[in-house]
Amino acid sequence: MNILEKITQQKAAFSKSERKVAEVILSNPQTAIHSSIATLAKMSDVSEPTVNRFCRRLDTKGFPDFKLHLAQSLANGTPFVNRHVEETDGPEEYTNKIFESTMASLEVARQSVDISVINRAVDLLTQAQRISFFGLGASASVAHDALNKFFRFNVPVVYFEDILMQRMSCMNCNEEDVVVMISHTGRTKSLVEIAQIARGNDATVIGLTSQHSPLAKECSLVVSLDVPEDTDMYMPMASRIAQLTLIDILATGFTLRRGSKFRENLKRVKETLRGSRYEKRPE
Amino acid sequence: MNILEKITQQKAAFSKSERKVAEVILSNPQTAIHSSIATLAKMSDVSEPTVNRFCRRLDTKGFPDFKLHLAQSLANGTPFVNRHVEETDGPEEYTNKIFESTMASLEVARQSVDISVINRAVDLLTQAQRISFFGLGASASVAHDALNKFFRFNVPVVYFEDILMQRMSCMNCNEEDVVVMISHTGRTKSLVEIAQIARGNDATVIGLTSQHSPLAKECSLVVSLDVPEDTDMYMPMASRIAQLTLIDILATGFTLRRGSKFRENLKRVKETLRGSRYEKRPE
DNA sequence: GGCAATAATGTCAAAAAGTTACAACAATAA
DNA sequence: TTATTGTTGTAACTTTTTGACATTATTGCC
Numbered sequence: 001m002n003i004l005e006k007i008t009q010q011k012a013a014f015s016k017s018e019r020k021v022a023e024v025i026l027s028n029p030q031t032a033i034h035s036s037i038a039t040l041a042k043m044s045d046v047s048e049p050t051v052n053r054f055c056r057r058l059d060t061k062g063f064p065d066f067k068l069h070l071a072q073s074l075a076n077g078t079p080f081v082n083r084h085v086e087e088t089d090g091p092e093e094y095t096n097k098i099f100e101s102t103m104a105s106l107e108v109a110r111q112s113v114d115i116s117v118i119n120r121a122v123d124l125l126t127q128a129q130r131i132s133f134f135g136l137g138a139s140a141s142v143a144h145d146a147l148n149k150f151f152r153f154n155v156p157v158v159y160f161e162d163i164l165m166q167r168m169s170c171m172n173c174n175e176e177d178v179v180v181m182i183s184h185t186g187r188t189k190s191l192v193e194i195a196q197i198a199r200g201n202d203a204t205v206i207g208l209t210s211q212h213s214p215l216a217k218e219c220s221l222v223v224s225l226d227v228p229e230d231t232d233m234y235m236p237m238a239s240r241i242a243q244l245t246l247i248d249i250l251a252t253g254f255t256l257r258r259g260s261k262f263r264e265n266l267k268r269v270k271e272t273l274r275g276s277r278y279e280k281r282p283e
Numbered sequence: 284m285n286i287l288e289k290i291t292q293q294k295a296a297f298s299k300s301e302r303k304v305a306e307v308i309l310s311n312p313q314t315a316i317h318s319s320i321a322t323l324a325k326m327s328d329v330s331e332p333t334v335n336r337f338c339r340r341l342d343t344k345g346f347p348d349f350k351l352h353l354a355q356s357l358a359n360g361t362p363f364v365n366r367h368v369e370e371t372d373g374p375e376e377y378t379n380k381i382f383e384s385t386m387a388s389l390e391v392a393r394q395s396v397d398i399s400v401i402n403r404a405v406d407l408l409t410q411a412q413r414i415s416f417f418g419l420g421a422s423a424s425v426a427h428d429a430l431n432k433f434f435r436f437n438v439p440v441v442y443f444e445d446i447l448m449q450r451m452s453c454m455n456c457n458e459e460d461v462v463v464m465i466s467h468t469g470r471t472k473s474l475v476e477i478a479q480i481a482r483g484n485d486a487t488v489i490g491l492t493s494q495h496s497p498l499a500k501e502c503s504l505v506v507s508l509d510v511p512e513d514t515d516m517y518m519p520m521a522s523r524i525a526q527l528t529l530i531d532i533l534a535t536g537f538t539l540r541r542g543s544k545f546r547e548n549l550k551r552v553k554e555t556l557r558g559s560r561y562e563k564r565p566e
Numbered sequence: 567g568g569c570a571a572t573a574a575t576g577t578c579a580a581a582a583a584g585t586t587a588c589a590a591c592a593a594t595a596a
Numbered sequence: 597t598t599a600t601t602g603t604t605g606t607a608a609c610t611t612t613t614t615g616a617c618a619t620t621a622t623t624g625c626c
Contacts, residue, residue: 015603033351037584047605052585063584064347064612068316068354075355085535091402094539098532099393103386110382119374141428145523148421187560237531240428241524248520249381252368256377277470298574319612330576335614346613347583567626574621583612592603 003069004029006058014057017046021054025070033071037063098237105227105238106245112226113246121223122253124204128178132158134166135182136191138236142182142208142243149251153258163190170194173203180206184227184239186213195219208243223250286352287312289341297340300329304337308353316354320346381520388510388521389528395509396529404506405536407487411461415441417449418465419474421519425465425491425526432534436541446473453477456486463489467510467522469496478502491526506533 007022014022021044025032032040041048055066085094125131131150135143140161147159160166170179179198183191186209195218198205207219216222225246227239290305297305307327308315315323324331338349368377408414414433418426423444430442443449453462462481466474469492478488478501490502499505508529510522 017604034348036582038582048584049586049606050604053604064350065317067347067351071351071354072358075358085539087539089539091405091536092398094535095396095398095401095532096393098535099389099528102528102531103389106382106386106389110379113378115375115378118378122374138428138431141424141431144427145421145424148424185560189560241527244524244527245382245385248385249378252377252381253374256368256370256372276472277468300575320614321612331612332577332614333575336575569626570624572621572623574619576619577617579614579616581612581614583610585608585610587608588606590603590605592601594599594601596597596599 002073003058003060003066004073010058014054017044017050018054018057020044020046021051029070029074033067033074102238102241106242109225109227109242109245112224114224117221117223118249118253120221121206121250122257124178124206124221125250125254126257128155128204129176130156130158130178132160132166132169132173132177132179133182134160134179134191134194136161136163136188138240139182139184139243142240142247143180145244146180146182146247146251149247150254153251153254163194166190166194167197170198170201170203173198173201175202175204177201177203178206179203180208181215181219182208182243183213183215184210184236184243186210186215188215191215192218208246285356286341286343286349287356293341297337300327300333301337301340303327303329304334312353312357316350316357385521385524389525392508392510392525392528395507397507400504400506401532401536403504404489404533405540407461407489407504408533408537409540411438411487412459413439413441413461415443415452415456415460415462416465417443417462417474417477419444419446419471421523422465422467422526425523425530426463428527429463429465429530429534432530433537436534436537446477449473449477450480453481453484453486456481456484458485458487460484460486461489462486463491464498464502465491465526466496466498467493467519467526469493469498471498474498475501491529 004026007026011019011022021040024040024044031043035043037048037051041051044051052063055063058066058069060066060069085097089097133143133146133150135141143159144161147157150157158169160169173179177198179195181191181195186192186207192214195205195207195215199218199220204221205219207216207222209215209219209222209224210226211222211224216224223246225239225242227242287309290309294302294305304323304327307323314326318326320331320334324334327334335346338346341349341352343349343352368380372380416426416429416433418424426442427444430440433440441452443452456462460481462478464474464478469475469490475497478490478498481488482501482503487504488502490498490505492498492502492505492507493509494505494507499507506529508522508525510525
């Protein structure tokens with residue numbers, strides 16, 4: 001996490017002297033990274049070991065390591081401005097905040113993915129006789145997008161938005177089916193039920209959901225993404241973008257696994273699409 | 284300037300030993316920032332002062348200062364690694380490449396958006412009596428997502444995937460309608476036709492598409508996004524993520540414009556959703 | 567090819583920076 | 597009040613970095 005935000009957050013928990021250090025750093029982080037521990041101690045009017053203890057309290061290895069973290073925070077443009085949109089924000093502010101928080105969430109998501117799980121998911125998908133994508137609400141559009149991607153691969157692929165259709169589809173599953181369930185919270189009741197039905201019919205259920213959720217418990221494999229977003233409170237934004245990126249990754253893994261002959265296929269699909277478009281003008 | 288790029292650029296001008304240092308750093312910058320000058324010297328098989336001289340040659344004050352610069356470069360993603368997935372990439376490589384290129388594209392998109400156009404689009408959307416979202420292929424799922432978002436706002440909102448339905452819907456447009464057309468290339472024939480029909484019926488047409496495209500010419504307002512992606516060749520990935528981010532931005536602008544009483548509404552929608560979910564377990 | 571001039575690199579030691587151990591002090595609870 | 601715990605500073609110590617100088621390689625010229 002951004003260390004400047006961390007300092008702000010933990011400020012209350014600091015001791016008197018440590019808070020002095022915090023204030024000096026927050027008020028002028030650029031100076032801080034170019035100072036030695038002695039200089040910074042003098043500026044904060046505390047002793048050098050106090051500065052060192054301050055650094056360790058923030059889970060860094062020591063002062064030099066702290067400076068590194070600080071430098072990284074400062075590198076990301078306006079790192080420490082809070083990324084939540086405020087009521088008083090104008091178009092410029094909210095546009096930038098949304099872009100920034102989306103990128104930041106993707107970075108968090110990237111660090112949280114388990115590569116071996118991705119690999120396993122690609123395994124399962126390549127072996128499937130039929131792939132189904134199900135999601136509700138905001139995740140429905142993610143499932144929709146997945147359909148669009150996998151459809152090009154010439155695999156039988158299915159997507160329903162309607163709960164009953166999803167249900168019926170799962171009733172007819174067998175062990176050669178792979179069902180991908182998409183839900184950020186993993187607490188959508190009807191999806192959990194559908195997962196149970198699918199599992200009951202020996203289908204493989206892959207969950208794009210949060211770990212330890214009710215839905216995750218019903219899945220054969222859980223591809224989890226940590227995205228710091230509370231969709232109970234806010235509209236899903238970053239969470240579904242992370243999910244889409246994951247779909248891209250699975251689709252990419254799929255095409256790579258299928259080998260080069262398979263990719264010829266994709267090219268044909270592309271060629272066919274061309275007819276529906278106006279020619280690209282030379283640029 | 285990014286110090287990693289700088290190293291790559293100046294590599295030729297370095298002496299033999301300095302080049303050794305450069306190579307070690309480039310091949311593993313993350314390790315480099317956490318090493319002391321002694322460790323790095325040993326890894327590069329040169330003496331410590333050589334490493335120091337190397338740092339100064341890059342216009343830094345010394346080794347610690349160099350590490351600071353390096354840390355800052357690394358904080359901005361890893362901009363300089365090649366982002367295209369190769370046939371030989373394993374799961375680790377393609378996962379990281381896709382995350383990175385998605386983030387990089389968002390950054391490019393951010394710099395390309397015109398805030399005043401965003402603001403104007405929000406204007407139009409807030410004044411609309413009815414909003415329609417249309418897209419085909421990969422953009423259909425973006426339109427689908429937009430429906431999901433705007434639906435919560437208690438505005439009449441419409442979305443069709445079927446060309447004929449889109450067409451019929453546009454036939455019944457009037458001057459109080461806002462039609463949002465989503466297409467990365469802006470060269471999808473049927474969308475262009477539909478835009479013409481909508482304009483013919485005095486509806487306002489907002490295009491989420493690329494500038495100077497055939498579709499853009501038919502729009503009342505074009506919200507353009509520069510995303511470096513050739514969807515004629517590859518599957519749409521970053522382009523639709525940028526589009527989704529734009530939808531988030533428009534939706535956010537919309538809620539902010541509508542004022543606080545309106546946001547009460549959103550809260551109610553959220554409350555209602557709660558019933559369809561399992562309780563959040565205390566963490 | 568051999569010799570000088572210059573640049574590159576390493577050795578060693580001094581200096582700077584950072585860290586640890588410990589003692590003094592302050593706050594808090596018994 | 598006294599014991600206990602937590603906070604802070606002093607001083608010794610360690611690590612890291614840098615500077616001075618010697619040595620070795622490289623280049624250009626005769």
